[in-house]
Every structure is written in C-alpha cells, then in structure tokens.
Amino acid sequence: MAVDREQFKQLLKDKGLKVTTQRLLVLEALAACPDRHLAAEEIYEMVKADYPEIGLATVYRTIQILLELHLIDRINLDDGFVRYEIGNVGMGTAKHHHHHLICMNCGKVNSFEDDLLEELEEKITRTTGFHVIDHEVKLYGYCAECGGKID
Amino acid sequence: MAVDREQFKQLLKDKGLKVTTQRLLVLEALAACPDRHLAAEEIYEMVKADYPEIGLATVYRTIQILLELHLIDRINLDDGFVRYEIGNVGMGTAKHHHHHLICMNCGKVNSFEDDLLEELEEKITRTTGFHVIDHEVKLYGYCAECGGKID
DNA sequence: ATGTCTGCAAAGTTTTTGCAGTAAT
DNA sequence: ATTACTGCAAAAACTTTGCAGACAT
Numbered sequence: 001m002a003v004d005r006e007q008f009k010q011l012l013k014d015k016g017l018k019v020t021t022q023r024l025l026v027l028e029a030l031a032a033c034p035d036r037h038l039a040a041e042e043i044y045e046m047v048k049a050d051y052p053e054i055g056l057a058t059v060y061r062t063i064q065i066l067l068e069l070h071l072i073d074r075i076n077l078d079d080g081f082v083r084y085e086i087g088n089v090g091m092g093t094a095k096h097h098h099h100h101l102i103c104m105n106c107g108k109v110n111s112f113e114d115d116l117l118e119e120l121e122e123k124i125t126r127t128t129g130f131h132v133i134d135h136e137v138k139l140y141g142y143c144a145e146c147g148g149k150i151d
Numbered sequence: 152m153a154v155d156r157e158q159f160k161q162l163l164k165d166k167g168l169k170v171t172t173q174r175l176l177v178l179e180a181l182a183a184c185p186d187r188h189l190a191a192e193e194i195y196e197m198v199k200a201d202y203p204e205i206g207l208a209t210v211y212r213t214i215q216i217l218l219e220l221h222l223i224d225r226i227n228l229d230d231g232f233v234r235y236e237i238g239n240v241g242m243g244t245a246k247h248h249h250h251h252l253i254c255m256n257c258g259k260v261n262s263f264e265d266d267l268l269e270e271l272e273e274k275i276t277r278t279t280g281f282h283v284i285d286h287e288v289k290l291y292g293y294c295a296e297c298g299g300k301i302d
Numbered sequence: 303a304t305g306t307c308t309g310c311a312a313a314g315t316t317t318t319t320g321c322a323g324t325a326a327t
Numbered sequence: 328a329t330t331a332c333t334g335c336a337a338a339a340a341c342t343t344t345g346c347a348g349a350c351a352t
Contacts, residue, residue, distance in 0.1 A: 164352095169350080169351050169352075170351075170352095171350075171351075172350095190341095191341080191342080192341085207342090208342090208343075208344085211341095211342060211343070212343090231340075231341075232340095232341075233341085233342090
C-alpha cells in the first residue's frame with residue numbers, strides 16, 4: 001500500500017534529487033516495518049546491516065526528504081526519540097490516519113484505524129473557522145494484556 | 152480552576168517534599184498562562200523576572216514534580232521543545248482535556264474543548280480491549296486568519 | 303539538627319551542520 | 328563535467344546529573 005521503489009525514484013528525480021542506495025535503503029527499512037515506529041537510530045541500525053558504511057547523518061537527512069515528500073509521518077511517543085512510520089497512501093490524496101494506543105504499563109504501541117474524527121474536524125471548522133488538514137491522536141491507557149492486572 | 156497555592160503546598164507536604172519559593176513560582180508561572188504552552192526555558196525566563204537567582208535545572212526538576220502530581224500536562228508541538236500547561240482540574244478526578252489546533256502557516260496554537268472522543272474511546276475498548284485513560288489530540292491545519300490566504 | 307533543595311557547571315542525548323571527498327546524472 | 332550526496336567529526340540544542348553550600352522543617 002505504501003509507495004513502491006519506482007514511484008520513489010521518480011519523486012526524487014522530479015525534485016532534482018539524486019537516487020542513491022542510501023535513500024532507497026532508508027525508505028525500505030521504513031516500508032519493512034509498517035507497524036513499528038522507528039527512531040532514526042533504529043533505521044540507522046537496520047540499514048547498516050545491509051550497508052555498513054552509511055552514516056547516521058545521512059539517515060537524518062533522508063528522513064527530512066521523506067517527510068517533505070509526505071512518504072512518512074512523524075510521531076512522538078514521548079520516549080525521547082522522534083519516530084517515523086511509512087504513510088499508508090501512495091500519492092497523498094487520501095488521509096486515512098490511524099491512532100496510536102500507548103500502553104502505560106508495558107509501553108507497547110498499537111494502532112487503531114478510525115474515521116471518527118471527521119465529525120470532530122467538521123465541528124471545529126464550523127465553530128472556530130480553523131480548517132483541519134491532518135491530525136495526530138495518542139491514546140494512553142492499558143492494553144488488553146495489562147488491563148486485567150490493573151483493574 | 153487550577154490548583155491553588157494552598158492545595159499545592161499540601162500536596163508537597165504529603166509527599167514529604169519541601170515548600171520552596173522556586174516551586175511556588177514555577178507553578179504560578181504556569182497558572183498565569185493557562186492558554187500558552189510553556190517550554191522549560193520560557194518558564195525559567197518568567198520566574199527569573201521575580202526571582203533572578205533561580206537556575207534552569209530547578210525549573211526542570213520542578214516540572215518533574217508537577218507532572219508526577221498531575222498538576223500539569225506535557226505536550227509536544229514538534230518545535231524542538233517539550234511544553235507544559237496547567238491542568239484544568241484540581242484533584243485529578245475529572246479529565247476534561249482539550250485539543251490543540253496548530254496552524255501550519257503562522258504556527259499559532261489554539262485550544263478546543265470537546266468530549267467527542269468519549270465515543271471513540273468506548274469504541275476502542277469495545278473492539279480492542281484497550282482501556283483508554285487519557286488522550287492527546289493535535290489537529291494541524293490553517294487558522295481562521297491564515298485560512299483565507301491559502302484556500 | 304537533618305535532610306532536602308538549589309545553583310552552577312559538567313555531562314548526556316538527540317539532531318544538525320561544515321567540509322573534503324565520492325557518487326549520480 | 329557538474330552538481331548533489333555522503334561520511335566523519337564537530338557543533339548545536341535541549342535536558343539531566345553531581346556536588347557543595349543553602350534552605351525548609
């Protein structure tokens with residue numbers, strides 16, 4: 001569902017950017033883990049397995065490009081790292097975001113697909129004039145496994 | 152609506168912590184700006200106006216205490232600072248969170264009160280077993296002033 | 303009196319930047 | 328042949344920590 005290799009190459013060329021092994025590998029690392037939320041350091045470690053000479057700075061620079069191309073999303077799970085995950089649309093038309101369920105006990109992060117926020121967004125536009133483009137929702141609580149132990 | 156000075160003093164004592172001028176001033180700075188979202192450095196600057204000898208480290212340490220006492224909330228507006236705002240309940244029973252509307256043009260952050268997420272939380276509990284305790288919602292878009300210029 | 307708290311400076315983390323060499327077009 | 332890109336190391340930026348003196352109880 002995410003961008004494929006050829007689309008990415010074309011996007012780079014369209015922007016006058018060069019297609020490099022490092023850039024392909026960084027995108028691939030993110031595409032390989034659609035459900036994890038990778039920090040720059042983790043991406044770096046993953047790419048290093050295939051391409052040991054890559055530098056962490058290149059990973060950070062590539063992440064900037066991927067963000068500008070809207071191929072990945074930034075999320076902050078308040079653990080001291082900024083994290084990234086591959087977007088689930090190719091061309092940026094749809095926005096079908098998911099929410100993050102963060103377990104306050106075990107720290108595990110699950111995703112939840114939902115469109116319920118459309119209603120909220122409409123209400124906001126109606127009452128405040130603010131035009132919503134995108135959103136990020138984090139829900140803190142206890143996951144199914146941890147929930148039993150607490151309640 | 153936020154905690155008052157005496158409640159705070161009592162909370163500190165109950166925890167075996169000492170009541171100091173610095174701690175009172177940090178809380179007061181946050182209480183004085185319920186609608187801004189203060190970074191540690193900003194709190195530091197505000198307190199320094201009244202009490203120039205305070206150190207930034209003390210501000211950080213006090214923030215930790217206030218978070219543990221649930222007197223303030225942490226928010227991350229992706230601008231490189233962790234920000235804090237005073238909670239809008241005294242004793243932590245109710246949770247009446249607001250959402251943050253972040254203008255992608257001028258960067259201004261407005262708040263929006265709403266309980267629409269109760270429905271989403273219930274849906275999540277029903278379908279996933281995850282028990283939601285709290286949430287943080289960030290909505291990105293264009294504020295009323297900037298909206299006209301873009302659309 | 304005692305135990306905590308403070309300010310300062312140093313250290314720790316994550317992320318960014320400068321530069322000379324390397325690779326892509 | 329250009330022009331952009333990379334890796335390294337240094338710098339930057341935010342936050343935490345160690346310590347000796349100061350303050351609250």
